[in-house]
Amino acid sequence: MEIPEWQVHEYNPNLYLLRQSPCTDFEKPFIFLFFGKDKALLMDTGSRNGNLAPTLRRTVKNWLARNGRESIPLIVVHSHPHDDHIAGDAEVQAMHDPAIPVEFVSADLEPTKRFWGIEHWPTDIAHVDLGGRVIDMVPIPGHSAVSVALYDRNTALLLAGDSLYPGRLYVRDFAAFQTSTERLVRFTEGKPVAHILGNHIEQTSTPFLDYPVGTMYQPNEHELALSRGSLLELEDALLSMHGNAKRLALRDFTVWPVGPDFMIPAEKKKFEQHQIEEKQKMWDHTPQ
Ligand SMILES: [Zn+2]
């Protein structure tokens, strides 16, 4: 049986959701490819062992053929600079395909600010026009220092990265995370929100229950899509902590502060053991 390295889901003819196979990395992140009339935009390049370039080229070339076009510039941006979302950066930059000239924006703070034209981080909100398709960008530091959310006005999808998805919301800077959540609530006020899509699924289809960290095979996983109701639920949960970060399991996701105070040693051991077992099932056994 052959399992593709990437699953390509056509959300509509101008928007593709790509998911890395869990057989290549248990993080199995989602990435997103938008097409406007003038430019395409890719958010994230996947995790280690992703081998994204062939699938990306094929998807863009199919779009070009379908639209009777010879080329389209591709802007590459990121949800945030964690390894499981930038590991394919080098290979995407090295595509050198004349049909797909790449404008690469590194996930770090300065290049992100420069590309989006952000003067005051994280309070400014920016946008890019791909040609008949405007995508807004909202800075949402907290999970990482350079996390951003994207809002596609055409489909009313909100991409929340690792800051809101059905799984463990790892919070590194609680105060920033809370302020960012409030910023997203305000940003979406009065706007249609069809779905909120994050970068991972770690939740099972059973309410309140997540898969152990590092799980590859998730036959009963939660669907990717959350609603604006989840964003309001998150805001409410953070508010209820009164500034004291704590782990809190909700129906569709868990608030999970990280740092030395939040991981008990027995739990850490369990995580590590599970990761070792799962990694033995992976396709690529080259030493990391
Ligand atoms: Zn992350």
Ligand SMILES: [Zn+2]
């Ligand atoms: Zn991630």
